[in-house]
Amino acid sequence: MLDNTWNNILGWFNDRSERAKVVRSFNESARIAFVSGIAPTLLKASISKGESSYKHQFSNWLNTGFRIQAFTGRVLKKEELIHIGKVILDDSNLVRRLIVLGWDTLEIHGDEGPYGCRWQLKDYIPLPKFNEHE
Amino acid sequence: MNMNDTLIQSSIKVAKNAITTETEVQTNWWMWLAIAEFGILAFLILKKQFKLKDTDKQRFKNESLKDDIDFGNIINSSFNSIQLYDELKVKCHPDRFPTDIEKNLIAEKIFQEISKNKNNVKRLLDLKEEAIQKLNINF
Numbered sequence: 305m306l307d308n309t310w311n312n313i314l315g316w317f318n319d320r321s322e323r324a325k326v327v328r329s330f331n332e333s334a335r336i337a338f339v340s341g342i343a344p345t346l347l348k349a350s351i352s353k354g355e356s357s358y359k360h361q362f363s364n365w366l367n368t369g370f371r372i373q374a375f376t377g378r379v380l381k382k383e384e385l386i387h388i389g390k391v392i393l394d395d396s397n398l399v400r401r402l403i404v405l406g407w408d409t410l411e412i413h414g415d416e417g418p419y420g421c422r423w424q425l426k427d428y429i430p431l432p433k434f435n436e437h438e
Numbered sequence: 439m440n441m442n443d444t445l446i447q448s449s450i451k452v453a454k455n456a457i458t459t460e461t462e463v464q465t466n467w468w469m470w471l472a473i474a475e476f477g478i479l480a481f482l483i484l485k486k487q488f489k490l491k492d493t494d495k496q497r498f499k500n501e502s503l504k505d506d507i508d509f510g511n512i513i514n515s516s517f518n519s520i521q522l523y524d525e526l527k528v529k530c531h532p533d534r535f536p537t538d539i540e541k542n543l544i545a546e547k548i549f550q551e552i553s554k555n556k557n558n559v560k561r562l563l564d565l566k567e568e569a570i571q572k573l574n575i576n577f
Contacts (some may be wrong), residue, residue, distance in 0.1 A: 387557075390557055391515045391558075394557040403502075432494075
């Protein structure tokens with residue numbers, strides 16, 4: 305039992321650090337792309353509440369949404385938001401990483417209002433079944 | 439006689455004080471050394487004992503965290519892949535090489551790869567280069 309608790313504590317701290325690293329790397333790349341003119345809109349990743357019905361075996365208790373928001377520049381159309389979502393979902397390495405770090409929802413939002421798109425991450429990567437009592 | 443007694447007593451007192459102080463300092467030093475040794479031993483034992491368990495789930499997680507992610511390509515693809523894909527799918531379509539069987543086969547292979555990687559600018563640029571070299575297409 306002590307072993308298990310210790311594992312959970314270690315795992316939690318590792319995950320927190322990795323989650324922050326993913327968000328930071330995304331924001332840094334988005335900033336560079338916007339400044340250099342590759343991207344017409346500044347994207348910003350953040351951690352959101354997520355959708356509780358999208359849970360999977362790696363899901364965190366809280367804050368399970370990976371949200372990308374279009375900030376400055378021009379306002380994105382719905383098709384563009386869907387396209388950004390598809391680009392992310394097509395990158396199997398990124399989706400797998402998001403899943404193992406406890407995210408279960410991908411959200412792409414525009415600059416203003418509650419308008420946005422949402423995807424269930426586990427639909428895009430086949431997750432093996434693990435023996436929890438191992 | 440009295441004077442001598444007082445002198446002897448004072449000397450004994452000073453000597454006693456000196457001995458007591460030295461012993462106390464030594465005791466403190468050994469105590470801290472023992473605590474440090476205990477700490478090191480406890481750390482080594484606990485480190486081995488409480489190492490992260492290597493379960494299937496943990497293994498899957500570690501494998502997933504190993505791969506590098508090219509965020510620059512993802513952001514570039516988010517805004518520029520549609521245009522590049524549209525250009526490539528027209529220029530590399532196998533129907534553009536109906537007479538040359540060899541080129542038709544290469545075009546078909548490249549076209550399939552283009553369709554598969556339509557949201558990946560980096561891969562599309564590689565395919566564009568391949569098309570220029572193998573199919574002699576001018577973009």
